[in-house]
Amino acid sequence: MVSSIKRFLIGRPLKSTELGEQKLNKTKALAVLSSDALSSVAYGPEQILIVLYTIGLAAFWYSLPIALGVLILLTALILSYRQIIFAYPHGGGAYVVSKSNLGVNPGLIAGGSLLVDYILTVAVSVSAGTDALTSAFPNLHQYNVEIAIAFVIFITLLNLRGVTESASILAYPVYLFVLSMFILIGAGIYNILTGAVPAELHTPIGTPVAGVSLFILLRAFASGSSALTGVEAISNAIPNFKDPAPNNAAKTLMMMGALLAVLFSGIVFIAYYYGVGPSKEVTVISQIAEEVFGRNFMYFFIQGTTALILILAANTGYSAFPLLAVNLAKDKFIPRMFLMRGDRLGYSNGIMILGLSSIILILAFHAETESLIPLYAVGVFLPFTLSQSGMMVKWLREKPQGWIPKFIINTTGAAISFMVTLVFFITKFSQVWSILIFLPIIVFLFHKIKKHYDAVGDQLSLTTCEPSMTIEGNVMILPVAGMTHVVENSINYAKSLSPEQIIAVYVSFEREDERRFEEKWKKWQPEVRLVTLHSHYRNIINPLTKFVDTIEKKAREGNYQVTVIIPQFIPKKGWHNILHNQSSLLIRAFLLYRRNVVVSTVPYHLKK
Incomplete structure (x- = not known):
């Protein structure tokens, strides 16, 4: 039944040879990998206005030069990540760039930041999409958290079905959103040009505003730069592109940058x-759409497509997070389970971990976008800064032909990204301070995991200097609870291995039971030695493990191997297990960590 439900939710398993069919063309890749960046148009301009609103409505004209600054940063980032795509065509983005050029720890900081950032991508996108939905239907405000979680579960299942299938579904709402934004901006500009918009709605550019300071303008610029989150996703996900992957990724990146620049600047201008x-x-x-169209079909079309892309923008995280996790897992910094492909050839472990983490975050922050965006933006601009700095080092070290313009581009990107990061820390410290705690913890865990894998590899290697144990013979220990077909089956198995000695061990709670069992055993299995252990505290594990330790110590002196054979009957139906004591599982669990002791289970399958 579980298998049938799984097939219904995620589809039939795909063969490994079908992996090539799961690659994305430019049209689908733009929809999947640009949805996060394009969706930020819905909240990036708003973040600028939120800061300027603290001064007054008269300060809204500052949004225009601030938007210009954001576009300059966008240009630097797009050109820089285009260089990263060709320099590191196997993906990995900021993690690979920082690790290769700045060292392991900067790489891990970038990688850890991006892992957290992609979790925040899902949480922020879904929360923002839920806000857009409940803006059109205010009665749903009280169910924001429940709606957001439902959307995360839906997108997780969609991605478990495979890259191409999710891309085919997501392409429509993304392009519908782009179309709706062009219609909104076009209609708004048309109204402005025809004089349908009263001039008194906005203050003229250059109007003096009391209380404006460089600090506030930098804060507004940093907040508006949250619209640039997601531009690095394409450089992380190059392996998802059809061949030639770097060329297709670079063209997709440029198209994304052009669309983002037009939509962001258009919304800022119309809002002003x-x-x-x-x-x-x-x-x-929502306010712009209502002002331009009123509450008619176009208003709800814009709100609907905005809500859809904000929700589905989370898919950028689902596309980039598993691939970044693969790079970290290859370097042994996170568990190897992230390297495993699922039934549909996607990295399903990464997808499920991302979905679960996002749900926890949504619950923790009650799906409030405003609370999540500062932490989200810092998680993006820290890797931005490190990747740009890494590329600067690369050009200085290698000095290829035409490296100076590339160096200037990366220097500009690094400087602005670093400034934005500092502004976020200074102005929103109460909301982003946690990154100073969890990021060092994440890097520390990366190193601990790496140390563990190195230690395991060293011990398992055939070239290790540790000598292997020479085995002269085998001693079998067989815990028994009675004289049954289960025990008989295990004894026959033990005899088939031709051990030097078989010792049956019976743990009794009553002296009379012990005497009766010994008498019956001599008649039933006279050739198998029986050892009875009396337990004063009605515990089987302690007397048995002490006995095994004693035998193991003596056997080691003679280079003998100790094997504990555990008889276990298997019920016909799984639910029958709850009706029986799982003594065999407990014994196995306790003995499994004993050195030089082999634990073997002999199953006996019941027929009814």
């Missing part, structure tokens, strides 16, 4: 001209 300000209950996009 219409005098739209931030509101707790209604998003800026």
